[in-house]
Amino acid sequence: MKTTARTGTRIGVLVPFTNTNLESDLMLMRPPNCSLHFQRTGGYNADEIPGSDQMAKLGEFDISHDLSMISGARPDIVLYGCTSATLTHGTDFDRNLAKSIKLGSGAMSLTAAGSIAEALQALDVQRIGFSSPYVASVNEQAVAFLKQNGVETVKCANVGFDLGCHGQGEMSTDQVYELALKADDPNAEAIVLSCTDMRSVEVIERVEAATGKPVVTSNQAMVFCLCKRLSIPPYQGLPGRLFSHL
Numbered sequence: 001m002k003t004t005a006r007t008g009t010r011i012g013v014l015v016p017f018t019n020t021n022l023e024s025d026l027m028l029m030r031p032p033n034c035s036l037h038f039q040r041t042g043g044y045n046a047d048e049i050p051g052s053d054q055m056a057k058l059g060e061f062d063i064s065h066d067l068s069m070i071s072g073a074r075p076d077i078v079l080y081g082c083t084s085a086t087l088t089h090g091t092d093f094d095r096n097l098a099k100s101i102k103l104g105s106g107a108m109s110l111t112a113a114g115s116i117a118e119a120l121q122a123l124d125v126q127r128i129g130f131s132s133p134y135v136a137s138v139n140e141q142a143v144a145f146l147k148q149n150g151v152e153t154v155k156c157a158n159v160g161f162d163l164g165c166h167g168q169g170e171m172s173t174d175q176v177y178e179l180a181l182k183a184d185d186p187n188a189e190a191i192v193l194s195c196t197d198m199r200s201v202e203v204i205e206r207v208e209a210a211t212g213k214p215v216v217t218s219n220q221a222m223v224f225c226l227c228k229r230l231s232i233p234p235y236q237g238l239p240g241r242l243f244s245h246l
Contacts, residue, residue, distance in 0.1 A: 008033030009230055012075030012107060014066055018046045019197040020169040022081045025219040028201060031232045037073040041066045049135060049162045059085035067104035075107045077226050081196045083112040083218045084138050087145035108229050112196050115221035117149035122245040123214055125190045129183035131157040132194040133168040142194055157182035169197040176200055180207045193217040204239040214241040
């Protein structure tokens, strides 16, 4: 059996309890000599459509128990793995939650929404096409969140009907690819695929080839930002043009 050292960096991840893709994506992109440690978190009803009220409640959910659990692994950094839970509240809330996670865990912290904004800044992008599996009201809040971070959304695409919590994660890669193309626009400098439970990482290079534009996804952006925080140089298997800016 081939083994690798497990004495490197520990990455803690808070995962919404119905999410089925964040863990797999992070395993695909895991930096060398790093280990992943997941804690599933609640704060929402899995049987309800994840609208803006539902996502706002998730953002406000008390995660002190989850932080105490993930702290047992003594992580170097903790990722908050839900994009819509914080973008529904705006930039200040997102930044304050990251600070609270840092205080509660003793580790560096990143949020998915904040990582998207930071990734777009690294790409020096001001105009984007935006796509997600969210309901219309959450998409509107996402557009407002990005505007607060100096990014204009020139086109916004959604799946055309309201998806439940499990439906978001069950979208095929072909469906995600088509959704990304719907967000493209001549004035867009990049394409954003938002949602940690959508299979966006697997289509990044395909979408970049089709549009000629960089693609930013929630999970890819978190890995980009953690590599920056931890001074991890580029390594094999990183998807998309974004990582050329490490």
